[in-house]
Amino acid sequence: MNEDQKLIVNSGHANMLNELIDSMKTCNSFYFSVAFVNFSGLQLLLDPLKEAQDRGIKGRILTSTYLNFTDPKALQKMKEFDHLDLKVFVTDKEVGFHTKVYIFEYDDYDKVIIGSSNLTQSALKSNIEWNVEIISKQDGAFIENVRREFDRLWNDSFVADQKLLDDYAAYIRDLPTIDAKKSLIFEKPDYITQNRMQQRAVENLERIRSHGEQRALVIAATGTGKTYMSAFHVRDIEPKKLLFLVHRGEILRKALASFELLIPAQLGKTCGYYTGEKKDREADYLFATIQTMQRHYQDFEPDEFDYIIVDEAHHATAPSYQRVIDYFNPNFMLGMTATPERSDHLSVFELFDHNVAVEVRLHEALDDELVIPFHYFGITDIDEVDLSDIDIDNLSEVTKRLQVHQRVDFIIENMQFYGYDGDTRKCLGFCASIEHAKYMTEAFNQRGIPSVHLSGHDDDRMREATMNRLESDEDELEVIFTVDIFNEGVDLPSVNSVLMLRPTNSPIIFIQQLGRGLRKHPDKSFLTVLDFIGNHNRTFLIAIALNGSRFYDKDSLKVAVSTDFANIPGATHIQMDEISKERILAQIDQENFNSMQYLKDEYNEFKQLRNGKPPYFLVDYFTYDGSPDPVKFIAKKQHYLDFVASLERDNQLKAMMQDVHFDKALKNLSKKLPIKRIHDFVIIRYLLDHDQITLQTAKTEILKHVQSVDEDTVLHAFEMLNQDYLDHIKKTHELKLAEFDGEATLTRTEAFAAILEDESSRRYIEDALHYGLLRYEREFHDANYGVPHFKLYEQYQMVDAAQLSNYRKTHSAFRGSGLLKNGKEFFLFIDLHKEADIDERINYQDKFIDRKTFQWQSQNSTRQQSEVGQQIMYNRQHGVRLHLFVRKYREIDSKREPYIYIGIGDTIEAYGEQPITAMLNLTHEVPQSLYVEFTEKV
Template sequence: MTTAQGSPTAYEPRFIHNSGYQNFYAELQDSLLSCKSFQMSVAFVRYSGIQLLLETFEELEKRAIPGKILTSTYLNTTQPQALRALKRFSNLESKIYIPTRDRGFHSKGYIFEYAEKNKIIIGSANLTQCALKSNIEWNVRNYTTHEDSFACDVRNEFNLQWNDSRSKIVSDEFITEYSKYLARLGKKSMPENAFEYETTAIEPNQMQKEAINKLDRLRKNNESKALAIAATGSGKTYMAVFDALQVRPKKLLFIVHREDILIKAKESFDRIIDKTKFSTGFFTGTHKDDADYLFSTVQTLQLHYEKFGKNDFEYIIVDEAHHASSPSYAKILSHFSPRFMLGLTATPERSDNGDIYSIFDNNIAVEIRLRQALEYELVAPFHYFGITEFNEITYENVDIDDVAAVAKLLMISRRVEYVIEKMEFYGHDGDKRKALGFCATVEHAEFMAQEFNNRGFVSLCLSGGNSVTERTVAIQRLESADDQLQVIFTVDIFNEGIDVPSVNTILMLRPTDSSIIFTQQLGRGLRRLPDKEFVTVLDFIGNHRKSFLMAIALMGTKQFDKDTLKVAVKNSFADIPGSSHIQMDEIARDRILEQLENEKFFSMKYLKEEYRDFKRQIGDQIPMLVDYLKIDGAVDPITFINFSKTYLQFVQKVENSIEITALLANPDLMNVLRFYSNLLPCKRPYEFVISKYLLHHDTINPEEALLELKKYIAEPRIDTISHSFNYLSQNFFDSGEQKTFSGLLFEKRGTTLTTTARMRTVFESINERKWIEDILSYGLLRYEQEFSDADYGIPFFKLYQQYTMKETALLVNYQKAHSAFRGSGLITSGKEFLLFVNLHKNADVKESVNYKDLFLTSKVFQWESPNTTSQDSDRGKDLIDNYKRGTNLHLFVRKFEEVEGLTQPFTYLGKSVCQHAEGNKPIKMLLALEHEVPADLYFELVTKV
């Protein structure tokens, strides 16, 4: 039996696995916080798992809820650090079973006692971060009475193990001896994932495969430059090697600004390329080798580049490409004319006030930001703990943009003690703490370092005033296991660019006033290392007005509203990829939820603040649309466009610029910008690719369009090119649109699309062209971020992407005025039936669900047809017998019709098949979804907070 929303009834057996919002951690935490007592028998206990439960165990200790935890030394995987953490809690008894050679210990069972029942979970999950959050684990939950034979058997077996002579009390003496034993074993001790299968060849990872496929396609379409953007440690250098294997250049040049990076890059090439056919060497201050593949520092090359001919290198790789606009790089790159140039960077925003994207012709080979890097396991997992700020700190009368005032507020000794208390409580991965502490000012950083040193935690302060040598030495000390240094306090020099691989702790000691800086600071500790399980992130959340920005940063998506954020915060961002973990204490969570409830995200006041904050991030220059794509965590400029019709109009409201005033006075320019603004965010690239081509050419034919589109889509379609030509020439505009754009945009002559005279005039004006190029580049770059190069055919829909009704008309190649695609819950285009559903009343209405249209499970949706449709009509038969009649039922849902007065888009859930139908005018139908709704999206759609 199931409930209407598809949840199991309270006490029936349940399968528990890790999938989005459904994970073993959530089940375990809920069970612990609701029971009278508990017992656990698990083979492995690692600190990565225990840290996630520290606050839960502390709460149980306050309530005097007793618990027993039995683990083992099986495979030497249990960590002494985890045992020490368990021993802290007075309500917990811990024992550790010492297995014999022939009798291992591999149980995974959890027993929870309630007043009238037991809950028992048996399966595969140990107490590790991966088992709780991300591993493929199979666990079964069952409720029983106290007298049930199954429950009695499980309890008896636990007691036998607990009382066995090989089960030892976890005492200080035991932990000390066990630690010494593991130290003697050294690398022989077996980690949880000890076995790794290595072939003789190094295979590209998922990111590298995507990149080399895209690079190959770009070259086939006569492109000569590209940029790869991916997190530090994700394998960009190997990706460059794999691409070089595709090109097989006779001569290759690798450029970077640091010699240590250069040495590692050469080692990567040497491991993969055929050394019998290509030689490798250095071109540095100390080595000037004669080799096929040359690895050079920019410092040496800028002194000697004229020794090489401009065509000497067929392939040039620019590592740390965010420096490519600096004078030293620009001089070198302008000298050479390679067949192909590839830029590699983790931080495209660090461009020395230059546009890195344009240097590489806006061709993005791959762009992987934080969430995707976590999903691909390219960076280390993190455990984020949002902690309520020290109770004596209040921001009520402080402007958080006044960093000096903020620093003065934070520089009190009692707050330092509070920070240390929390740092010690949550602990860290590994033997030595290696922490970065981000402060408000240099004075604040110096204060923190001194206070920590006074309390026995060896620390220092680094700022922009320190030399490169001083920074390097400090990092080496922090990374060294033999050095006493535990914490480096800094202001902003580690926000970007600096890599400290072994950092295991991030302390966010200043109020979050920018989601961009928050994301950069978070990323500083995520470099993967073989013996690094996770990074501990402690964020001290105060009562200032921008506390909620951390929620926006952790969402990892540009498309959100306050309801989406509230659900995410309330459920601790349970959809975070992999075994990363996000947790806020109750006060911090409630404070952020209250802020989200009261914040007007689409008000002019809020939007102006977001714009100005972003402008400061890029050097206080007016941002173009493409700038917002360069920085992870940046505001979505579509919100500015929605407010003011075009981005240029919004900028003018903030800047009040004479130059922009003149541009706004040109009605043709404004209509062109409005036309493309209405197509943002770009949902298919055809219109943008064709328009970008026509910036430089008077006409385009279908064959030319096909070649251009192949740079963006694996297999573009001629019929969609034809539809796009018709759309751009206003064939599907309604009367109002035709009046606005009459004589503007493009016109079709036979099969060729031609730029109108008025459009050419707009294109040829330098100032006006700048803004048109920007909006077209933004549309295509964002398309690549969100859609990659997949061919979605007709309809051109991507699962779980958001669409407005009018956008769907474009994507089904609708042959009539596209304004007809609105205001109805069912729209048809040939055999494509599009079902649009509002799940809830508007966000400000208390009634929860529209009970006519609702999810029965994540696989089955109940839908009612329009009330004019009967079962015996042609439309009714197409709906009910859609599988037999070849009708495609596409389901689009949105949670609310409006949020903050703005109409919301629909989420595409894919095709469905009618399983059952009853009634007439309307017909009630049960639709089986072709794709089960992912757990995180399903939870978001059915939950109203």
């Protein structure tokens, strides 16, 4: 075999971990020499090591004590494998040990990987690492040198017997703590830097505040640093008086400590409490419980506080909060929440004027390293547990079938195999019912694992005491079994293991339960998640929960499962055994995600999560991470209200839709969702309360949401609202909401004004507008993407290109061709699979050559000497920009698929005639995960 080389870097699916796993599956033997082995990295290789052991494949692993970074727990775990020989190179002050080499032997060649990656989760998955793989003949000089050097180091090292491991573990335990150094870092505020969420939130809060808004909301998961973020903003604007409102005393103490840490002494601000026990009335920055403040708020002047912060702001819609909030008149009010729930009469979005400064959900939190990564292992449940013939919502029957002693042994066996990060196990086990939790507790205690169960029947004092036991290093408690009380709003930072012991019937609950262990803590670097996957007919919901994509279809979900969710960011690792994978893939194949039955099920599951309250408003779907996408519901019925009315059999809603103008207006707004530019909806929202809007006022309103805006796009939005670019048929079907005078003023129509006079009709119009704006800000943030207004890797339809490039002809004509133009902006809309070759791997005319190069064919009639042909072949010389929009399939499950914008390409080579074949160099290399999704056939 000829010598071959390649560079391995961590980039989505292509990472060092996958190279090691693939190599271990096929080699005859392996040899590792690495400076450091941490349990975080070893856990990712436990299954490949077990498979190698089962195949009779021998391995040698050599590591070192250099800098004391190797984890004693990892060494002990490796000793459990019979097929592994383990040695340790003991370093001293003079000699360091820095090797990172992986050798694999095959029948007639050897593979060597040398580079920068040690056996840690970050080095294998997320760090910037360079590793070179070299495949060579077994008698080659290079491989002989590598083997010789490995043997020399092996012979100079110590066998990892139990005495050496015990001595090393004791030495690590006795090392001087670095707590003193840590405290020095955190004593001065100057040393605390903002994370990406905090920086983005502070910048957005300033933009919102500078344009006259007085309220804003921050949505971010527990543990992402919302309190620090608020302190950073307070430090920047230096209010004279501040009120920080919470509903629990424990939160109050932590918040005050954070502010005292971050507010510089030279500001001269004092912090104090306002609670039942202590009232520091004269403090500049007052930290109060709502229970106390609601009794004493009139002791303060209405304008006493310049700045009010409401923590866990979803509680602020309650009457107790409302009285306090309505009394005060601060310059600015900030709400912070992880779950923006709606009360019966008011949503937290309404309370904070629909100004969302930042929203961070699970995948963003992982990407920004605001939470720790998780290692998820999907394990096929034992044969004795059969859920195939029952409704998984039938909890009593599910409970009965899960209470099997063999299953308990199987769970414990896997817990011991995969382990956990840290010195002691701190585990949450999520069960199907209270009875199931009690059963698991008793079974675990009988097997020597100290456990308790908690449920909604236990009072707050009992819950808090039990949680404190789990958090304590002195208490022997290892596992709390629970049903649903830890889904959200509970702070247990030290949890290092989560057991999913119930069938997953809701992506939302799955994400909530997973999130309980993701809080950062000094004693853990990752969370271990063991999910025991049964054979019920809704197993595929696990894939939806783990995928984390805002949008998915059958194909993208199958690719995610088959590639072990390569799109998940950072050092997080997702691994399912082959039986679970095949079961989930088969279910996805059988499911139609666009069928009315599937959409009904999604809606009803979401409604059930809301304690049976129908979600009448689109913004209700912002409440939870993992909520269904209501735009799919709109696609079935033209607007969301129609969908809800049909499912709820709500005659009052049906009667509202008899108003033709209201029905047309709601359809008009709904079909634009999700919006791709913010201008049009901002303008319409302003017209809810004003008869007119000028170009200048529109610019000011838009700047509350984005960093900059150009006047021509605002003018184009005015023209679109004036229906300048609708054809005759569309004008008869759409209600005109505003009229443009052709110069600088847009006026609300009488028909639109009449709709808004009815309170109920207005609320649903407002809901569509607010949902569009909130979703835009979640997906596009505050950047100005210019003209055309395209964001890389977002979804678009052909007609979107007309709007987003300020096209000034009839927009309905902007379809039907693979090449559409607006001046020198050329839009290439590409189907990778044509209908004729739907079963082929990829169409061989339009295709990716690699992540940076795309081959595209023009229409069959295009000649090289034509004007269009010359503009395509020499696009840069002609000043033409070629925008590429790609989709894999035209339709999936009878639904037209959107395109993905992959950016601008320049022609570097062209040949052929009628059609022209052009090789396009992409400005932006397509991300590995998206490239795999485009090119993988499952």
